[in-house]
Amino acid sequence: MAYLISEEANDLLQDVREFCENEVKEQCKEFDRSGEWPKEIYDKAIEMQLHSLEVPEEYGGPGLSRVDVAALIEEMAIADAGFATTISASGLGTKPVLIAGNEEQKKHVCDQIIEGGFGAFCLTEPGAGSDAGAGTTTAVKDGDEYILNGRKCFITNGGIASFYCITAMTDKSKGVKGISMFLVDAGTPGLSTGNEEDKMGIRTSNTCDVVLEDCRIPAANLIGQEGKGFGIAMKTLDQARAWMGCVAAGIAQRGINEAIAYGKERIQFGKPIIRNQALQFKIADMAIKTETARQMVAHALTKMDLGLPHSKEAAIAKCYASDIAMEVASEAIQMFGGYGYSREYPVEKLLRDAKIFQIFEGSNEIQRIVIANNTIGR
Amino acid sequence: MEILVCIKQVPDDSVEVHLTEEGKPDLANITPVVNAFDTYALEMAARLKEAGEGEITALCIGGEEARNSLKNCLAVGADHAYLVQEDRFDGSDSRGISHILMCAAKKIEEDTGKKFDLIFCGKEATDAALGQVGAELSEMLGTGVITNVIEVEFAEGQVCAKQETEEGYRLIETASPCVLTVTKPDYDPRYPTIKNKMAARKKPIGTIKAQDLSVLEPEKTGEGGAFVKTLKLYEPPKKEAGIKIQEETAQDSALKAVAMMADAKVF
Numbered sequence: 158m159a160y161l162i163s164e165e166a167n168d169l170l171q172d173v174r175e176f177c178e179n180e181v182k183e184q185c186k187e188f189d190r191s192g193e194w195p196k197e198i199y200d201k202a203i204e205m206q207l208h209s210l211e212v213p214e215e216y217g218g219p220g221l222s223r224v225d226v227a228a229l230i231e232e233m234a235i236a237d238a239g240f241a242t243t244i245s246a247s248g249l250g251t252k253p254v255l256i257a258g259n260e261e262q263k264k265h266v267c268d269q270i271i272e273g274g275f276g277a278f279c280l281t282e283p284g285a286g287s288d289a290g291a292g293t294t295t296a297v298k299d300g301d302e303y304i305l306n307g308r309k310c311f312i313t314n315g316g317i318a319s320f321y322c323i324t325a326m327t328d329k330s331k332g333v334k335g336i337s338m339f340l341v342d343a344g345t346p347g348l349s350t351g352n353e354e355d356k357m358g359i360r361t362s363n364t365c366d367v368v369l370e371d372c373r374i375p376a377a378n379l380i381g382q383e384g385k386g387f388g389i390a391m392k393t394l395d396q397a398r399a400w401m402g403c404v405a406a407g408i409a410q411r412g413i414n415e416a417i418a419y420g421k422e423r424i425q426f427g428k429p430i431i432r433n434q435a436l437q438f439k440i441a442d443m444a445i446k447t448e449t450a451r452q453m454v455a456h457a458l459t460k461m462d463l464g465l466p467h468s469k470e471a472a473i474a475k476c477y478a479s480d481i482a483m484e485v486a487s488e489a490i491q492m493f494g495g496y497g498y499s500r501e502y503p504v505e506k507l508l509r510d511a512k513i514f515q516i517f518e519g520s521n522e523i524q525r526i527v528i529a530n531n532t533i534g535r
Numbered sequence: 536m537e538i539l540v541c542i543k544q545v546p547d548d549s550v551e552v553h554l555t556e557e558g559k560p561d562l563a564n565i566t567p568v569v570n571a572f573d574t575y576a577l578e579m580a581a582r583l584k585e586a587g588e589g590e591i592t593a594l595c596i597g598g599e600e601a602r603n604s605l606k607n608c609l610a611v612g613a614d615h616a617y618l619v620q621e622d623r624f625d626g627s628d629s630r631g632i633s634h635i636l637m638c639a640a641k642k643i644e645e646d647t648g649k650k651f652d653l654i655f656c657g658k659e660a661t662d663a664a665l666g667q668v669g670a671e672l673s674e675m676l677g678t679g680v681i682t683n684v685i686e687v688e689f690a691e692g693q694v695c696a697k698q699e700t701e702e703g704y705r706l707i708e709t710a711s712p713c714v715l716t717v718t719k720p721d722y723d724p725r726y727p728t729i730k731n732k733m734a735a736r737k738k739p740i741g742t743i744k745a746q747d748l749s750v751l752e753p754e755k756t757g758e759g760g761a762f763v764k765t766l767k768l769y770e771p772p773k774k775e776a777g778i779k780i781q782e783e784t785a786q787d788s789a790l791k792a793v794a795m796m797a798d799a800k801v802f
Contacts, residue, residue, distance in 0.1 A: 205726045206728045207729065219729045
């Protein structure tokens with residue numbers, strides 16, 4: 158089972174699978190060790206236009222449905238979750254503009270992506286994680302410019318992005334209603350990137366601090382209106398979360414693939430270990446979880462395509478997919494026994510990769526708050 | 536510059552093929568792909584086109600399922616594609632295939648009013664690996680041929696190609712039109728971009744039937760017209776574990792090996 162996709166997307170899926178098999182899967186092992194951002198792999202992906210799947214058709218994107226795109230992103234995640242995260246986080250960085258930006262801003266960011274750039278979304282700060290409204294970055298209007306000051310952290314694509322969507326306080330007295338969203342191009346004086354995280358997993362993606370020191374931007378770079386930044390950020394995350402569920406489901410699928418392949422190959426007590434019903438049930442449980450996660454992702458994305466409310470569904474998809482990705486990755490290691498614990502084999506990486514999906518774009522505790530609020534009502 | 540690239544759809548060569556009970560290759564679960572050498576040929580043609588100008592036509596003989604391979608060619612550089620689809624051509628040998636390709640090339644030239652300057656083929660197909668078609672096609676078209684090409688330049692009707700040899704390469708020049716059979720160059724074929732693939736799905740693929748081929752000699756085609764008959768197919772024997780000979784001295788080992796070979800009546 159998999160995503161139900163169009164014939165066209167199925168055709169593309171074959172190409173993406175071939176690309177990931179030949180250019181990503183094995184190559185990323187080395188970069189998982191070194192933590193280096195594998196530019197050559199991303200350059201090839203850009204050439205194939207894998208980085209611009211989410212760009213709307215009217216701005217030069219391919220015009221696929223979200224579920225079609227999900228099937229392709231999952232394939233990338235199966236090969237390497239960090240690779241898929243870089244691409245998906247670029248979509249995250251573009252969403253504030255697509256949600257609330259003007260025509261010029263939309264064209265600006267989409268053009269940059271089409272030409273091979275990446276986007277980054279800058280909300281989190283050292284003192285503002287789950288409590289995203291507690292950010293202290295400021296934006297002060299000065300004539301027809303804003304001056305931004307502050308420090309953002311844990312920014313996916315922070316060091317490699319061509320543009321950033323950044324939240325900053327325009328009116329401290331109003332709390333979250335004083336937060337605004339700004340579009341800042343890479344290379345703007347005053348914007349720099351700091352400490353690059355040496356992460357546990359998704360090591361082929363770049364995560365670092367984004368520092369703003371008297372960073373002057375044209376006032377026209379305000380996205381939407383002053384004070385609407387927090388709402389835009391929440392809408393952005395509502396959409397992006399489903400994509401993180403998609404990548405997490407891909408990690409789980411890789412775990413299943415590896416566990417089955419190894420189970421058929423590994424002989425103990427004179428037979429392949431997969432002949433043991435105990436391990437067959439393990440695979441069945443992994444499949445139940447993964448398929449359920451995948452269909453939840455599809456449901457959330459379909460609701461998005463239909464323009465229906467999707468906060469709850471996207472939160473469930475992200476929360477469930479990341480929880481089960483951890484479980485499935487752990488069980489895949491169990492199938493491998495001692496070899497699974499070794500870095501020589503591909504499954505320990507899955508557990509390291511999966512963990513972050515329970516944390517970023519709203520920890521799973523925050524997801525449960527979103528789900529509860531949307532279920533219980535106020 | 537008009538370029539024709541002849542492609543063949545073959546079973547994915549990374550999968551091991553076994554025989555069915557009837558002794559035929561069991562291809563039921565093997566994905567059909569464009570022959571690897573043909574993909575090199577198309578890539579070489581596409582680079583040549585991009586360096587200058589012109590159009591690439593991809594041509595394939597096969598069933599309905601071969602349209603997918605042609606579609607893939609349209610996504611990575613081909614501008615036009617034609618499928619010769621005719622049941623009675625099934626079972627043609629290399630000569631028959633070359634004859635059909637020659638007829639189809641002439642038919643396309645008649646229809647478009649443009650002559651092909653270069654005709655690219657893979658040096659061989661990865662399924663039967665006979666390596667005959669390129670050379671035979673050039674004979675039938677009455678053009679020159681350069682085999683095992685790894686690099687090509689084309690200017691003002693002159694073709695200059697590097698032909699790979701055991702030791703290095705030869706530089707061969709000839710006038711167009713000319714057939715080139717391509718081996719692995721030092722680059723890989725490109726992946727189709729998402730948009731090119733989507734656009735390729737919408738491009739038409741021309742169908743050519745036997746009756747469209749004005750110079751066809753039907754007696755040369757199909758199983759009946761084949762000079763080469765396949766009597767029986769064999770799977771390669773399974774590799775068995777070898778015997779280790781490890782005597783005290785190398786001389787003793789050699790003597791033992793010779794004695795064993797004598798026992799086995801190898802000589």
